[in-house]
Amino acid sequence: MTFSDLKALRPDIQITREEMLWREDTATVPFKITRHFASLIDADDPSDPIRRQSVPTCLENSKAGNYETLDPQQEEQHLIAPRLVHRYQGTAAFLTTDYCAMYCRHCFRRRFTGGMAGPAADQEIQAAAKALSENLQIKEVLLTGGDVLTLSHDQLRYLISSFRQARPDLVLRVCTRIPIVDPDRIDASLIQLLESFDTAPFYVMLQVNHPRELTDKALRAVRLFTDSGFPVLDQTVLLKGVNDNVLILKELFEKCIANRIIPYYLFQADLVSGTASFRVPLSESLRIYKDLKPLLSGLAYPKLALDLPNGGGKVNFSTDSYIEEDGWFLFDGPDGRKHRYPKD
Ligand SMILES: *Cc1c(COP(=O)(O)O)cnc(C)c1O
Ligand code: SF4
Numbered sequence: 505m506t507f508s509d510l511k512a513l514r515p516d517i518q519i520t521r522e523e524m525l526w527r528e529d530t531a532t533v534p535f536k537i538t539r540h541f542a543s544l545i546d547a548d549d550p551s552d553p554i555r556r557q558s559v560p561t562c563l564e565n566s567k568a569g570n571y572e573t574l575d576p577q578q579e580e581q582h583l584i585a586p587r588l589v590h591r592y593q594g595t596a597a598f599l600t601t602d603y604c605a606m607y608c609r610h611c612f613r614r615r616f617t618g619g620m621a622g623p624a625a626d627q628e629i630q631a632a633a634k635a636l637s638e639n640l641q642i643k644e645v646l647l648t649g650g651d652v653l654t655l656s657h658d659q660l661r662y663l664i665s666s667f668r669q670a671r672p673d674l675v676l677r678v679c680t681r682i683p684i685v686d687p688d689r690i691d692a693s694l695i696q697l698l699e700s701f702d703t704a705p706f707y708v709m710l711q712v713n714h715p716r717e718l719t720d721k722a723l724r725a726v727r728l729f730t731d732s733g734f735p736v737l738d739q740t741v742l743l744k745g746v747n748d749n750v751l752i753l754k755e756l757f758e759k760c761i762a763n764r765i766i767p768y769y770l771f772q773a774d775l776v777s778g779t780a781s782f783r784v785p786l787s788e789s790l791r792i793y794k795d796l797k798p799l800l801s802g803l804a805y806p807k808l809a810l811d812l813p814n815g816g817g818k819v820n821f822s823t824d825s826y827i828e829e830d831g832w833f834l835f836d837g838p839d840g841r842k843h844r845y846p847k848d
Pocket of ligand 2: 607608611
């Protein structure tokens with residue numbers, strides 16, 4: 505996409521200088537926004553939270569971010585089959601495709617997303633299925649990417665049946681932003697496809713970052729899942745200028761709960777190249793998270809989590825211990841070793 509395509513969708517939007525100066529490079533993802541998400545932009549506000557998530561700026565091109573790398577989770581080092589990342593005992597992630605309906609400007613998997621890989625080939629799916637049948641400690645697989653719901657129904661059916669054949673006990677998480685960015689794509693035929701795997705436990709994992717994303721259309725798409733018995737959970741990314749505000753997060757999580765979406769994680773943004781302008785300093789994230797607690801019910805209050813750099817793994821502020829030292833937070837990582845994350 506180009507800025508002229510955006511102007512065609514929204515003639516009332518003035519492209520800013522920072523947007524105009526954006527250049528696609530290794531630390532960016534391609535520019536692509538859906539008609540629906542573009543319709544939500546407030547043209548009068550150049551720093552509109554919907555716009556910040558979807559329209560690129562030259563800040564993505566700056567190499568200024570400290571400690572940043574393209575793959576801070578070191579997923580490439582944890583592959584047990586092509587596209588199958590195994591970093592946690594009971595859980596693995598399968599990168600189903602590198603394609604998304606819209607590319608989020610803060611995408612943490614940008615080493616992969618929006619590249620040239622395309623959907624997983626049949627041989628890759630079979631190799632992953634084989635690895636799953638040999639690793640019985642894996643109980644859940646995240647179908648992620650990219651966005652798994654950009655696959656055709658035939659591709660989706662093949663993927664799910666291959667994994668279920670290899671491991672009839674497998675729990676599958678459908679990780680997607682389609683209900684939020686392109687809600688009309690969620691229809692009865694998709695639900696029927698999932699229901700045809702009548703013994704398969706599916707969990708739908710959304711990413712909702714601002715209450716204005718929960719439009720009537722998005723909520724209708726979510727309802728198609730929840731009414732059919734598929735639990736829907738939200739993983740919000742804490743993003744500067746989008747939702748780094750207690751009242752906005754309160755409104756977001758309350759609206760989730762009112763619509764049967766369970767706030768699961770609030771993520772500290774990863775130390776990924778090109779995303780420094782979105783990162784909330786960790787000390788500030790902790791303050792926001794603590795201030796939020798008395799305002800929400802237990803059900804509406806997600807877990808604050810972060811991925812330790814250098815592949816240290818995920819830590820959770822509610823259950824994992826950490827100490828503060830100089831400019832750093834020191835965590836006990838899932839691997840039992842100490843890992844550090846910059847405070848600011
Ligand atoms: C976070 C993550 C998991 C585990 O997810 P939980 O919800 O914490 O169980 C598994 N694989 C990858 C690649 C992840 O990033
Ligand atoms: S939907 Fe997910 S994978 Fe796709 S661009 Fe957004 S954050 Fe990245």
